[in-house]
Amino acid sequence: MPSLNLLLQALAAGVFMGALYGLIGLGLGLGWGILKQINLAHFAWVFLSAYLTYDFKTRWGIDPLVSLLILVPAFALLASLLQAVLAKFAITPFNSLMATFGISVSVEALLQLVWSADFRRMPSPYDEMKFRFGGIIVTYSESITVVLAVLVCAWVSWMLYKTDVGRCVRAAAEDADIAQAFGINARQLSLGLAGVCGGLAACAGVCVALTFTLAPSQIFAWIGVVFAVVMMGRLASAWAPLFAGLVVGISESLTMAITAPTWAPLVSFTLLILILLLRRGHD
Amino acid sequence: MTEGPQPWRPQWGMNTVITVMVFALLVAAPYWGLPNYWQSLLYMVFFWVTLSTSWNLLSGYSGYFSFGHGAFFGLGMYGMATFATKLNFGFVSSVLLSGVVAAVLALAVGAVVFRLKKIRGESFALITLAVTFVLATLIVNTSIDGGPGVYLMGVQTPALGPSASSSFYYLGLGLAAVCLLVARFLFFSKAGLGLLAIHDDEDVAQVHGVPTFGLKMAAFALSSFFAGMMGSVHALYVSYVTVGETFNITVPLTVVLMSVLGGVRHWAGPMVGAVLITFLLNAFTDGASALIGRIAIGLILTFSVLLMPKGIWGSFQAWRKARQKAQHRAGSQGADSQSTPLNHVATKAPEASVQPLNWEREPVALRVSGLSKHFAGIKALDGVDLTLYQGEILGLLGPNGSGKSTFINVVTGHFSPTSGVIELAGVGCAGMPSHQIRRLGVSRTYQIPRPFTGLTVLQNVMLSSQYGVSSTTHEQARIQAMQWLEFTGLASKADDLPDELNLHQRKFLELARALAAKPKVLLLDEVLSGLTPGEIDVAVQTIRRIRDQGTSIVFVEHVMSAVMALSDHLLVLDQGRVIAYGLPQAVMRQPDVVKAYLGEGHAELSLPN
Numbered sequence: 001m002p003s004l005n006l007l008l009q010a011l012a013a014g015v016f017m018g019a020l021y022g023l024i025g026l027g028l029g030l031g032w033g034i035l036k037q038i039n040l041a042h043f044a045w046v047f048l049s050a051y052l053t054y055d056f057k058t059r060w061g062i063d064p065l066v067s068l069l070i071l072v073p074a075f076a077l078l079a080s081l082l083q084a085v086l087a088k089f090a091i092t093p094f095n096s097l098m099a100t101f102g103i104s105v106s107v108e109a110l111l112q113l114v115w116s117a118d119f120r121r122m123p124s125p126y127d128e129m130k131f132r133f134g135g136i137i138v139t140y141s142e143s144i145t146v147v148l149a150v151l152v153c154a155w156v157s158w159m160l161y162k163t164d165v166g167r168c169v170r171a172a173a174e175d176a177d178i179a180q181a182f183g184i185n186a187r188q189l190s191l192g193l194a195g196v197c198g199g200l201a202a203c204a205g206v207c208v209a210l211t212f213t214l215a216p217s218q219i220f221a222w223i224g225v226v227f228a229v230v231m232m233g234r235l236a237s238a239w240a241p242l243f244a245g246l247v248v249g250i251s252e253s254l255t256m257a258i259t260a261p262t263w264a265p266l267v268s269f270t271l272l273i274l275i276l277l278l279r280r281g282h283d
Numbered sequence: 284m285t286e287g288p289q290p291w292r293p294q295w296g297m298n299t300v301i302t303v304m305v306f307a308l309l310v311a312a313p314y315w316g317l318p319n320y321w322q323s324l325l326y327m328v329f330f331w332v333t334l335s336t337s338w339n340l341l342s343g344y345s346g347y348f349s350f351g352h353g354a355f356f357g358l359g360m361y362g363m364a365t366f367a368t369k370l371n372f373g374f375v376s377s378v379l380l381s382g383v384v385a386a387v388l389a390l391a392v393g394a395v396v397f398r399l400k401k402i403r404g405e406s407f408a409l410i411t412l413a414v415t416f417v418l419a420t421l422i423v424n425t426s427i428d429g430g431p432g433v434y435l436m437g438v439q440t441p442a443l444g445p446s447a448s449s450s451f452y453y454l455g456l457g458l459a460a461v462c463l464l465v466a467r468f469l470f471f472s473k474a475g476l477g478l479l480a481i482h483d484d485e486d487v488a489q490v491h492g493v494p495t496f497g498l499k500m501a502a503f504a505l506s507s508f509f510a511g512m513m514g515s516v517h518a519l520y521v522s523y524v525t526v527g528e529t530f531n532i533t534v535p536l537t538v539v540l541m542s543v544l545g546g547v548r549h550w551a552g553p554m555v556g557a558v559l560i561t562f563l564l565n566a567f568t569d570g571a572s573a574l575i576g577r578i579a580i581g582l583i584l585t586f587s588v589l590l591m592p593k594g595i596w597g598s599f600q601a602w603r604k605a606r607q608k609a610q611h612r613a614g615s616q617g618a619d620s621q622s623t624p625l626n627h628v629a630t631k632a633p634e635a636s637v638q639p640l641n642w643e644r645e646p647v648a649l650r651v652s653g654l655s656k657h658f659a660g661i662k663a664l665d666g667v668d669l670t671l672y673q674g675e676i677l678g679l680l681g682p683n684g685s686g687k688s689t690f691i692n693v694v695t696g697h698f699s700p701t702s703g704v705i706e707l708a709g710v711g712c713a714g715m716p717s718h719q720i721r722r723l724g725v726s727r728t729y730q731i732p733r734p735f736t737g738l739t740v741l742q743n744v745m746l747s748s749q750y751g752v753s754s755t756t757h758e759q760a761r762i763q764a765m766q767w768l769e770f771t772g773l774a775s776k777a778d779d780l781p782d783e784l785n786l787h788q789r790k791f792l793e794l795a796r797a798l799a800a801k802p803k804v805l806l807l808d809e810v811l812s813g814l815t816p817g818e819i820d821v822a823v824q825t826i827r828r829i830r831d832q833g834t835s836i837v838f839v840e841h842v843m844s845a846v847m848a849l850s851d852h853l854l855v856l857d858q859g860r861v862i863a864y865g866l867p868q869a870v871m872r873q874p875d876v877v878k879a880y881l882g883e884g885h886a887e888l889s890l891p892n
Binding site for chain 2: 038085086089090091092093094095098099100101102103104105106107108109110112113220223224227228231260262263264265266269270272273276277279
């Protein structure tokens with residue numbers, strides 16, 4: 001059994017991983033629940049954004065937090081444009097999965113073309129800056145991720161539940177045709193919402209660049225666990241992906257600390273299976 | 284009028300000749316000096332054809348999209364690694380055992396998830412994906428692998444053909460050919476029709492007698508069996524297996540992608556997709572051009588899914604059908620021989636036979652006593668007693684929400700009753716699954732028609748006849764189905780899809796489908812609602828003719844003129860309870876019936892009849 005301090009350190013690592021899972025899962029879940037699209041391109045945007053953050057930093061020395069201000073609107077626009085194309089076709093959730101998988105394949109190849117398949121790690125001052133919290137050491141990079149995730153969830157929650165736009169979005173999610181009959185412009189909403197998801201992807205990308213070693217194939221490595229997070233939380237919900245992300249992240253890192261790192265997936269995926277089997281359904 | 288196409292029969296002929304020639308050519312090719320590079324490339328084509336075609340057996344046909352094909356394929360890889368290297372089994376037995384192990388895992392997963400209605404669609408995709416990763420974690424952490432991977436250099440592969448690489452070429456070709464034959468056979472079989480119906484509407488399929496659980500299990504096992512065998516051969520091809528390279532998202536995604544691109548509603552669709560994508564991926568192999576190639580493939584995929592949601596094969600079939608129709612229309616102009624329900628009336632069956640005056644002497648077709656169904660405290664049915672005599676039409680009335688539809692749903696087994704007895708010709712059947720109740724001779728129609736939208740009108744009726752009546756051959760089922768389509772005036776629509784019918788025709792399709800099972804008891808749920816007065820007259824005649832064939836009918840309806848014209852007895856429900864039963868005229872004069880229908884204050888008025 002590892003020492004208490006080690007367990008606490010693992011817990012902190014889990015919180016940070018969970019926040020990142022939640023941040024990526026939030027954008028995916030919003031699109032899934034409201035736009036009825038399983039948008040695999042979301043992962044492509046996350047890593048495109050991460051590579052751009054890396055590039056801005058290493059080429060021009062732009063601070064990642066400044067990149068955030070450039071990348072979020074840029075990716076919001078990109079995702080809205082994609083949505084404008086997708087909206088032209090009546091597409092089932094499953095076909096949206098396939099169509100956006102194609103985009104991810106293209107983006108992966110593009111990343112490899114520009115930045116090669118080598119591993120890249122962004123040098124960042126936030127990695128050097130650390131603080132002690134009780135007995136555990138936390139880097140600024142990790143704290144930034146956690147703070148960003150919480151802020152973003154709070155903002156989405158406020159948008160969805162406290163504003164008229166949010167009410168329209170929820171109505172359209174329930175039944176787009178009826179909502180349209182009541183005068184809601186579903187097309188405009190879907191473009192806006194896709195934009196929000198794109199912005200969330202860009203934000204997650206900056207966090208990935210801050211804390212991870214990048215490789216183009218990573219796009220597909222994250223799909224499984226983030227899907228688990230999205231399904232565990234509710235679709236189209238603000239806080240649920242974050243909580244689900246924390247559950248998965250913490251259980252993974254504790255498993256790693258107590259047993260071996262290779263056992264980590266067992267916990268999250270067994271959890272996913274159990275939740276799918278035991279959740280309330282129409283049985 | 285030329286005979287229409289018969290889409291449900293395998294068409295031997297030109298296609299068979301071409302297929303046999305292509306196969307013969309592929310078998311002969313290595314002996315004619317096919318370069319090793321091409322043999323390897325074609326092995327990869329066979330590999331993906333086998334994996335995607337086997338995936339399609341369950342996922343394409345029944346719509347249960349699995350993302351876990353990598354688990355069964357990977358189990359096959361590690362099956363070979365274990366059986367051949369650690370246990371020193373022979374090649375053939377290792378391949379077969381790997382397939383069996385994969386099939387057993389599929390049955391274990393299926394036994395849990397196929398019982399739960401909530402595990403459909405995305406949940407099924409996710410749960411199968413999760414199984415993949417759980418399996419991978421178990422293998423990497425146990426002695427099956429242990430981490431570093433397993434080498435298979437020492438395993439003897441049987442030498443087939445003229446060169447070393449032709450062994451794998453022939454193994455791949457053989458597996459792909461067998462898998463395609465199985466897929467084709469299944470597609471045209473009764474089981475295949477059942478799986479396609481599950482894809483469109485699983486609940487309705489079960490009501491029409493399809494044993495959904497068993498079919499899904501069998502298809503899943505078969506699908507995984509082929510994936511396992513292909514995996515075991517592939518383990519030798521790569522000669523070194525690792526968990527990271529085996530259990531990742533690549534195999535399931537590629538397989539789904541190939542099948543969706545090719546078209547999942549046909550046995551040949553995945554093959555088309557697999558051949559196309561394997562060659563595309565291979566067209567760009569070196570450096571920068573490979574990457575530009577991948578970018579192009581991604582975009583091609585995106586646009587082909589957007590532009591051809593039914594896949595290449597599905598789009599091709601739709602195009603061919605549209606062309607046939609256009610030709611057909613050009614050929615038969617002027618000679619409009621369409622049989623509409625209305626000219627059916629002109630040639631209608633003999634008048635209704637005289638009905639017995641003393642029903643109590645007739646045999647009982649359906650007896651229900653003390654039937655209750657509670658939903659979370661709401662008593663939808665509360666101690667209902669009902670007797671339906673053979674050859675009787677029983678009108679079941681009641682205001683909206685009085686329990687009429689619940690009654691039908693409970694009798695057909697969609698819901699199991701909270702308490703009470705249901706007997707069909709003396710056989711108790713309360714709580715049985717709906718496909719078994721169907722076999723005891725109960726059919727129903729849905730108030731809002733629920734045809735299988737992916738099957739033609741003829742297939743819709745054939746399915747009911749094949750699953751409802753025991754020991755019906757394919758040809759018998761087709762003939763019977765055509766008869767029922769004639770009976771309901773839909774014969775000219777036999778090869779159309781249900782979407783092309785209007786409401787009236789869809790209601791009659793419901794009826795034809797219910798009748799094709801030759802029911803002893805027929806439950807009609809508001810077949811007349813939404814029809815025009817003319818159409819109602821036709822329908823009333825049709826229902827009378829059904830009864831004249833000896834079928835007993837429970838007739839739920841709001842169109843009072845039809846109820847009074849057809850019913851031998853009336854039974855009125857209100858808030859789940861029987862409030863009146865008897866001869867129609869007498870029942871409709873009872874004050875509490877009038878009250879239930881028209882409200883207080885009208886109770887003194889009697890019906891103008």
